[in-house]
Amino acid sequence: MSSAIASGIELCPLAAVPDQGFHSVVAVLDGDAETLVLYRDGDQVRAWLNVCPHAGRALDWAPGQFLKSREGHLVCAVHGASFELEGGTCVAGPCKGDALRAVPLRVQDGMVFLG
Numbered sequence: 427m428s429s430a431i432a433s434g435i436e437l438c439p440l441a442a443v444p445d446q447g448f449h450s451v452v453a454v455l456d457g458d459a460e461t462l463v464l465y466r467d468g469d470q471v472r473a474w475l476n477v478c479p480h481a482g483r484a485l486d487w488a489p490g491q492f493l494k495s496r497e498g499h500l501v502c503a504v505h506g507a508s509f510e511l512e513g514g515t516c517v518a519g520p521c522k523g524d525a526l527r528a529v530p531l532r533v534q535d536g537m538v539f540l541g
C-alpha cells in the first residue's frame with residue numbers, strides 16, 4: 427500500500443511505481459477518499475479505481491498487492507477477473523466486457539498528478 431495520501435492533485439513520485447508494476451494510493455475524488463491502482467509503463471502511468479466491476483470488491487489480495495498474469499493482465503484477487511492494462515477492460519472472468527473506472531493522471535517532473 428502506498429504511503430501517499432492525496433488531498434490535492436499530487437499522488438506520488440513516479441519512482442514509487444515500479445515499471446510494469448502496480449502501486450496503490452488514496453486520493454480524494456469528488457470529496458470521497460478512494461483507493462486507486464496505478465500501473466506504470468515506462469514514463470506513462472495509468473490509474474483506475476481499485477473497485478472490481480464484478481462485485482465491487484478491491485482488486486488487491488492485500489493492501490497494495492496486485493496480481494499480474496503471465497499475459498500481462500491485472501487479475502482481481504477475489505474471483506479472478508482479468509483486465510488488460512491499456513483501457514482496463516475485463517478480457518476474461520465473470521465480468522468480461524466490463525471495465526475498471528479510469529482516473530486521468532499526468533506525469534510531470536518525476537511526480538504523478540491527478541488530472
Ligand code: FES
Pocket residue numbers: 478479480481482483502503504505506507519520
Ligand atoms: S470481485 Fe473481482 S472478479 Fe469478482
